[in-house]
Amino acid sequence: MDKSRKDHRVRVTKMLIRRAFTELLRQKPIQGISVKELCEQAGINRGTFYAHYTDIYDLRTQMESELMEDFRRTLDPFLDQHGHPPTPAEVTADIFNCLKDNMDICTVVLGEYGDRDFAMRIIALGWERCYDYYGRLSIKSTPREMELFYAFVSMGFVGLMQKWLNTGADDGTGEAVNLAQRLVDQCVKALFQD
Amino acid sequence: MDKSRKDHRVRVTKMLIRRAFTELLRQKPIQGISVKELCEQAGINRGTFYAHYTDIYDLRTQMESELMEDFRRTLDPFLDQHGHPPTPAEVTADIFNCLKDNMDICTVVLGEYGDRDFAMRIIALGWERCYDYYGRLSIKSTPREMELFYAFVSMGFVGLMQKWLNTGADDGTGEAVNLAQRLVDQCVKALFQD
DNA sequence: AATAAAATCAACATTGTGTTTAATATCTTT
DNA sequence: AAAGATATTAAACACAATGTTGATTTTATT
Numbered sequence: 001m002d003k004s005r006k007d008h009r010v011r012v013t014k015m016l017i018r019r020a021f022t023e024l025l026r027q028k029p030i031q032g033i034s035v036k037e038l039c040e041q042a043g044i045n046r047g048t049f050y051a052h053y054t055d056i057y058d059l060r061t062q063m064e065s066e067l068m069e070d071f072r073r074t075l076d077p078f079l080d081q082h083g084h085p086p087t088p089a090e091v092t093a094d095i096f097n098c099l100k101d102n103m104d105i106c107t108v109v110l111g112e113y114g115d116r117d118f119a120m121r122i123i124a125l126g127w128e129r130c131y132d133y134y135g136r137l138s139i140k141s142t143p144r145e146m147e148l149f150y151a152f153v154s155m156g157f158v159g160l161m162q163k164w165l166n167t168g169a170d171d172g173t174g175e176a177v178n179l180a181q182r183l184v185d186q187c188v189k190a191l192f193q194d
Numbered sequence: 195m196d197k198s199r200k201d202h203r204v205r206v207t208k209m210l211i212r213r214a215f216t217e218l219l220r221q222k223p224i225q226g227i228s229v230k231e232l233c234e235q236a237g238i239n240r241g242t243f244y245a246h247y248t249d250i251y252d253l254r255t256q257m258e259s260e261l262m263e264d265f266r267r268t269l270d271p272f273l274d275q276h277g278h279p280p281t282p283a284e285v286t287a288d289i290f291n292c293l294k295d296n297m298d299i300c301t302v303v304l305g306e307y308g309d310r311d312f313a314m315r316i317i318a319l320g321w322e323r324c325y326d327y328y329g330r331l332s333i334k335s336t337p338r339e340m341e342l343f344y345a346f347v348s349m350g351f352v353g354l355m356q357k358w359l360n361t362g363a364d365d366g367t368g369e370a371v372n373l374a375q376r377l378v379d380q381c382v383k384a385l386f387q388d
Numbered sequence: 389a390a391t392a393a394a395a396t397c398a399a400c401a402t403t404g405t406g407t408t409t410a411a412t413a414t415c416t417t418t
Numbered sequence: 419a420a421a422g423a424t425a426t427t428a429a430a431c432a433c434a435a436t437g438t439t440g441a442t443t444t445t446a447t448t
Contacts, residue, residue, distance in 0.1 A: 009414060009425050031225040031251075036404060045427050050406065116310055145373055151357035152350040152377055159349025160342050167341070179339055182387050183346055186380035193376050203394055203445065230435060239396050244437065 014052065016042040018063060022108050029113045030060060064118050067105065071122055074098050079129050087133055088188060089181045091126045092157075096177045098126075099161065103169070110162045119158045127154060141191050153187050208246060210236040212257060216302050223307045224254060258312050261299065265316055268292050273323050281327055282382060283375045285320045286351075290371045293355065304356045313352045321348060335385050347381050 020042035024033050033056055039046045053059040078094035079086050086094070099106050110119050127150070141149070157180065164176045214236035218227050227250055233240045247253045272288035273280050280288065293300050304313050321344070335343070351374065358370045 007415060007425070013426080034404060035406090046405090047407085047428085048426055051425075055405090142369070144369060147361070148354050148357055148370055148373055149377070151353040152374070155353025155356075156346040156350025159345040162349075163342055163345035175336070175338060176342055179342055179384070180346070182384040183343070183381055186384040187350075187377055190373070190376040190380040201394070201446065207395075228435060229437090240436090241397080241438085242395055245394080249436090 010052070013044060013048060016044055017049065017052070017059065021059060021063070022105070025108050025113050026111070027113075030056060030115075060115065064115065067109070068121065068125070071098065071102065072125060074101050075126060079126075085133060086129055088127075088130055088184045091130055092181045092184055093177055095123065095126045095157075095161075096180070099165070100169075103165075107165055110158070110165050112166070116158065119161070120154055123154050123157050123161075145191065149187065149191055153184060156183070156187075204246070207238060207242060210238055211243065211246070211253065215253060215257070216299070219302050219307050220305070221307075224250060224309075254309065258309065261303070261312075262315065262319070265292065265296065266319060268295055269320060273320075279327055280323055282321075282324055282378045285324055286375045286378050287371055289317065289320045289351075289355075290374070293359070297359075301359055304352070304359050306360070310352065313355070314348055317348050317351050317355075339385065343381065343385055347378060350377070350381075 017038070020038055021033075024038060024041060035046060035049055035056060038056065039049050042049075053062065075094060075098045078097055079091065082090055108114060109122075160176070160180055160183075169176075211232070214232055215227070218232060218235060229240060229243055229250060232250065233243050247256065269288060269292045272291055273285065276284055302308060303316075354370070354374055354377075
């Protein structure tokens with residue numbers, strides 16, 4: 001008989017704030033958003049905002065934390081379905097599927113005024129699951145090389161996803177997923193060469 | 195007999211502003227820097243700042259524009275020395291050389307509080323010179339694939355450079371350049387597969 | 389030395405911030 | 419359904435940074 005953990009009022013308030021925030025983020029970068037205009041957009045009192053968040057950046061941080069959880073919950077089933085530690089190609093496909101399932105919010109996060117560092121952390125979520133796979137590779141490579149490799153592939157992936165989302169992701173995932181898989185595979189091969 | 199195009203005073207003032215700005219950027223993100231503290235750090239009057247820039251972001255934009263010119267002037271000689279349209283591997287090496295020549299400022303631009311979009315534009319500067327080279331590839335690929343490929347490699351490159359600069363670039367360029375070249379080469383190969 | 393231009397200083401209205409108070413509205417519990 | 423608890427509101431507040439202005443001083447240019 002434990003009721004919904006939180007007061008109904010705060011859930012509504014937070015929902016209004018978040019909706020207003022993402023709406024504003026479509027139009028301008030975060031540094032151009034004031035608490036005042038956010039509250040006007042959300043139709044709530046400014047004091048109420050300060051009851052929940054210390055400032056705009058705190059709001060973003062909290063939103064990102066919860067979004068990260070959402071994303072993990074969406075991604076895990078995909079990853080688990082393979083029945084073995086996923087290969088890079090599988091993770092690639094799964095991340096794309098995950099993006100499609102959260103298209104609306106991802107368009108903001110990866111959009112012009114999104115938080116690219118957060119995008120990086122989202123991607124890292126997937127690649128961490130490849131550690132077993134990478135473990136085998138790292139015998140051949142120095143830790144330094146692994147570190148640089150990881151930075152290249154992760155950021156590259158973010159870049160590709162951004163392009164994909166911001167220039168009509170509606171071409172079906174086919175072409176993009178296929179290319180992404182090939183790119184990642186080839187990058188892995190680069191680790192073997194010397 | 196045309197003197198230095200600008201008044202000596204404004205050159206000094208702008209230099210002080212820029213020095214203070216990069217100094218502050220080492221410590222905090224741009225959105226945390228106020229005009230007031232910037233002027234205090236630079237030791238100039240606040241009114242003087244507004245005589246040259248409209249706000250902090252205008253300052254950054256102007257600085258980036260000029261830095262872009264500097265970078266082009268440094269990069270071009272490297273690229274021209276090959277005597278033919280540069281290959282991706284050559285551009286990769288040249289960009290690293292260029293980074294080493296501007297290490298101090300690049301550490302800020304690519305640092306924690308740098309402007310990643312600007313970093314992208316810097317890298318694009320190099321890859322544009324590969325267009326002849328890429329032209330041959332694009333026969334094999336769709337425009338859409340080229341676009342996504344380009345996003346992947348550019349962002350990946352930025353990620354690798356950031357990692358490289360922020361975790362002791364002093365290990366000699368050898369290992370990093372070598373890996374970067376292999377990665378880029380392999381990515382190009384990914385375009386040929388289907 | 390005379391003129392032009394830039395930097396300074398002080399003052400000002402404006403705006404957003406973050407906090408506080410009392411009053412009101414809404415939820416939860418019995 | 420009533421009582422108590424808690425969230426939201428509205429108004430006021432001190433504070434800080436913004437962006438502008440005008441008079442004054444300093445520094446370049448010729």
